[in-house]
Structure formats: structure tokens, C-alpha cells
Amino acid sequence: MPTVSRLAGFCLFLVLLVGCASTNSTSSSSEGADPEYDDATRENMRQGTYNDAFESSYEPLPATPTLIQNATIMTAAGKTIEGGDLLMRDRQIDTLGTDLAVPDEARVVDGDGMYVTPGLIDSHSHLGVSATPEVGPHYDNNEAGMATPQLWMEHGVWPQGPGFARALAGGTTTALLLPGSGDLIEGRGFTAKLIPARTPQDMKFPDAPGTLKMACGENPKGGAGFPTTRMGTANGLRRTFLDAQAYRKTWDAWLSDPTGEPPERDLGMETLAQVLRGDMLVQVHCYRADDMTTVMEIAQEFEFDIRSFHHAVEAYKIRDLLATADISASMWSNWWGFKMEAFDGIPENVPLVHDAGARAIVHSDDDLEIQRLHHEAAKALRAGREAGLTISRNEALRWVTAHPAWALGIQDRIGTLEPGKNADVVLWTGDPFSVYTKAQRVWMDGALVYDRTDPNRQPQSDFELGGPVQN
Numbered sequence: 001m002p003t004v005s006r007l008a009g010f011c012l013f014l015v016l017l018v019g020c021a022s023t024n025s026t027s028s029s030s031e032g033a034d035p036e037y038d039d040a041t042r043e044n045m046r047q048g049t050y051n052d053a054f055e056s057s058y059e060p061l062p063a064t065p066t067l068i069q070n071a072t073i074m075t076a077a078g079k080t081i082e083g084g085d086l087l088m089r090d091r092q093i094d095t096l097g098t099d100l101a102v103p104d105e106a107r108v109v110d111g112d113g114m115y116v117t118p119g120l121i122d123s124h125s126h127l128g129v130s131a132t133p134e135v136g137p138h139y140d141n142n143e144a145g146m147a148t149p150q151l152w153m154e155h156g157v158w159p160q161g162p163g164f165a166r167a168l169a170g171g172t173t174t175a176l177l178l179p180g181s182g183d184l185i186e187g188r189g190f191t192a193k194l195i196p197a198r199t200p201q202d203m204k205f206p207d208a209p210g211t212l213k214m215a216c217g218e219n220p221k222g223g224a225g226f227p228t229t230r231m232g233t234a235n236g237l238r239r240t241f242l243d244a245q246a247y248r249k250t251w252d253a254w255l256s257d258p259t260g261e262p263p264e265r266d267l268g269m270e271t272l273a274q275v276l277r278g279d280m281l282v283q284v285h286c287y288r289a290d291d292m293t294t295v296m297e298i299a300q301e302f303e304f305d306i307r308s309f310h311h312a313v314e315a316y317k318i319r320d321l322l323a324t325a326d327i328s329a330s331m332w333s334n335w336w337g338f339k340m341e342a343f344d345g346i347p348e349n350v351p352l353v354h355d356a357g358a359r360a361i362v363h364s365d366d367d368l369e370i371q372r373l374h375h376e377a378a379k380a381l382r383a384g385r386e387a388g389l390t391i392s393r394n395e396a397l398r399w400v401t402a403h404p405a406w407a408l409g410i411q412d413r414i415g416t417l418e419p420g421k422n423a424d425v426v427l428w429t430g431d432p433f434s435v436y437t438k439a440q441r442v443w444m445d446g447a448l449v450y451d452r453t454d455p456n457r458q459p460q461s462d463f464e465l466g467g468p469v470q471n
Contacts, residue, residue, distance in 0.1 A: 351384025
């Protein structure tokens with residue numbers, strides 16, 4: 001049963017967690033233009049940021065300068081420091097090395113026998129939209145329709161879902177939250193800080209690029225209506241992007257000469273226009289190699305980039321093409337065979353893609369696997385080494401840190417332990433590739449957000465706090 005002190009500590013934690021959204025003022029409109037579209041708004045539209053409503057209201061928790069001493073520091077940047085020190089200050093990684101001086105105001109953490117890594121990153125999660133507990137009323141993953149780019153994942157996320165705190169306790173600090181794959185184009189996802197909050201915007205990673213979720217294969221062709229074949233899925237994507245090209249052309253013409261009434265807005269086409277302008281990252285649910293190459297050809301036809309293929313159980317068959325096209329693959333370590341298009345998966349998929357020079361990523365797509373991404377990376381590492389591939393531990397760590405950070409477009413801020421990057425840091429009880437290891441402490445932007453030894457630093461959602469009393 002929660003004690004009064006624990007509840008009080010958590011209440012203070014939530015108060016500190018909640019931020020306020022900013023309000024932007026607009027200047028007067030230019031002569032001849034619709035008053036709704038002033039100079040600043042039109043410039044934002046030219047830069048591809050128009051319609052990025054629902055801004056992040058994430059506010060980092062108060063952070064004390066912290067020095068972790070005498071730990072094995074795996075930077076995921078090509079360097080491991082034995083008996084190393086790491087200083088977090090001003091919400092950033094300040095200094096790494098050995099025998100660092102202790103700043104007067106710093107909190108010291110003894111890391112003897114422990115390991116330090118960047119916060120883990122999941123490039124594919126449905127937390128909050130296929131929310132834990134998984135019951136019918138919590139399922140907001142798919143909207144029926146051939147293409148629904150007008151949908152925004154954040155409008156279906158339940159931010160008090162218990163899965164967020166559990167993922168954080170497993171060392172995962174950031175995830176790309178995506179809608180489902182029941183439609184060819186399912187809508188926008190968003191990058192989230194995995195910490196319980198009042199609103200999805202309170203979890204939204206500030207200034208992370210927008211992202212679009214697309215799908216191919218059995219899921220979108222398995223519905224009651226169109227499409228029903230792989231030919232139909234390719235045709236549906238091409239038809240939709242033809243419409244998007246026309247929409248973009250109409251709006252770009254008005255933006256270059258904004259006189260008279262603006263064209264009629266279409267929320268779905270606005271999303272796709274941003275894709276065509278190169279201002280939104282494209283994530284594609286695909287299993288089979290032939291499906292992936294078809295989508296690659298469509299992307300080439302309409303001149304947009306694919307950031308990552310997700311699940312990609314046959315990525316090993318086209319690993320050279322992925323490397324050449326600079327497309328990452330977000331994969332499971334050893335999950336396949338549950339439907340026909342997943343039949344030809346192999347445990348060496350991740351390491352083979354890595355060995356070819358493509359960006360290999362281990363993702364979860366699951367509310368349990370997100371709690372143990374370090375173990376999933378370890379399984380893939382072992383499969384690769386048993387197949388005779390030479391893969392370092394640092395490279396395997398990048399499968400759940402640096403590479404997914406790139407897939408989310410935030411590799412300049414998180415994913416490796418380097419001075420100047422955000423202080424998203426995990427202190428592990430032991431070797432992170434050991435099945436016995438757990439996250440001991442987790443920092444986000446330099447603030448301690450989880451401590452296995454302190455019940456007041458183990459955030460819970462309102463859903464759990466309001467549940468039955470446990471004796």
C-alpha cells in the first residue's frame with residue numbers, strides 16, 4: 001500500500017512535470033493577402049512547418065549537476081571508458097573521462113561495478129494508443145480507410161497509460177509513437193519523452209521532426225474494402241501521392257504570390273505536401289523484401305525519402321540496397337513466423353543488415369519488449385557472432401541508441417554520450433547485455449526520473465494510483 005510520503009513525493013513529481021504551452025502572437029497581414037496568413041505564417045509554410053499545431057509543452061524536471069564515478073561508460077560513439085566518470089550539468093553531458101574533479105554543487109553517484117549508457121530509444125511503439133491494459137476501449141490504433149494522412153497519433157494517445165513508466169524503468173527514455181498499419185497511410189506519429197504526463201504534448205520531444213506512418217503488405221490489403229492485393233496497395237499509394245503533388249503545386253503557387261483567397265485546406269494533403277517538400281520523415285511498415293523495393297520505387301517516382309522500414313523481417317535480402325539508399329531498418333531481434341509475410345525471418349537479420357553498412361535498429365512494437373531493449377540487442381548480437389560476423393559491443397549498443405535517434409531525426413541531441421548532447425543517461429546494475437542486468441537509475445535531461453532504490457523516484461500513472469489498494 002502506498003505510503004503518505006510516497007504519494008506526496010509523486011504528487012510533487014507530477015507538479016514539476018507539467019509544463020505550459022506557449023502562445024505565439026502574429027503580426028498584421030500584408031496587403032492583398034488573406035488576414036489569416038500573415039508574413040510570419042507564410043514563411044513558416046514555406047519552411048514546411050505550417051500546420052505543426054499542438055506544440056510541445058514538455059518541461060524538464062529540476063536537475064542537479066551529477067557526477068557518476070568509476071563506472072564502465074559505453075558511449076555508443078565508438079569509445080568505452082573503463083573506470084570512467086561522467087558529469088551532467090545544465091541538462092547536458094558536460095564531461096567524460098577519468099578522475100574528474102567534483103564540482104562543489106554536484107551530486108556524486110558511485111558507479112563501481114556498474115555500466116553507463118545513453119538512454120535507450122525505441123523507433124516503433126504504440127504505447128498510449130494501444131494502451132496498457134490492452135482492452136477494447138483503449139485501442140485507438142487504426143482508423144478504417146485506404147489512406148488517412150490527416151490523422152495525428154497524439155490525438156489518440158492516453159498519456160497516463162501505465163506502459164510509459166514501465167518502459168522508463170527498463171532504461172528506455174525516448175520512443176517514436178506510431179499509429180497502426182491497417183491503412184496504406186495511417187497518419188502522423190510523434191517522438192515522445194517516456195514519462196507520465198497530463199497531455200501528449202507534455203511528453204512531446206521539443207522540435208523533433210514530424211513523421212508519417214505508411215504501410216504495405218498484408219495489413220492494408222487485408223481490410224474489408226480497397227485495396228485487396230499488392231497491386232492495389234501500390235496503385236493506392238501512387239494515386240494518393242499524385243493528389244498530394246497537385247495540392248502542393250497549388251499551395252506553392254499561392255505562397256509565391258499570396259494575393260487573393262488562399263486555396264482550400266486539406267489536412268491529409270498538408271501532411272503529404274510536407275513529405276514531398278522533405279520536411280517530414282517517412283516510416284514504412286513492411287515485412288517482405290519485394291514490398292520494400294516497391295515502396296522504394298514509389299518514393300523515387302515522387303521524389304521523397306524513406307527514413308526507415310519497420311519490422312522488415314526480410315531486410316537481410318536487400319541489405320545492400322538499404323545501405324545504398326541510406327534507409328534504416330527497424331527490426332525485431334527474433335520475432336517472426338506469426339503470419340505468411342513474416343515467415344522468412346531469421347535471427348541474423350539485424351546483424352546482417354548492420355554488416356552490409358546499413359543502419360540496423362532493434363525496435364519493440366510491443367509494450368513488454370520496450371522494457372528490455374538492451375536484452376533484445378544482446379540476442380541479435382549473439383546471433384551475428386554465432387554466424388561469424390565481427391560486431392563490437394559498441395556497435396550493438398548503437399542499434400538501440402544512435403541509429404534509432406537518426407531514424408527519429410534527433411541524432412544531434414540524443415543517442416550517444418558526447419559533450420553537449422542531452423543528458424539522457426542510464427546507470428545499469430551490470431553489463432547491459434546480460435540478462436541479469438536492470439536499470440538502476442535513469443536521468444532525462446539531467447534530471448533523475450527513475451531510481452530503483454527509491455520508491456519516490458519510480459513514477460506511476462494516475463491510472464495505477466487510483467486503482468485497488470494492494471496489501
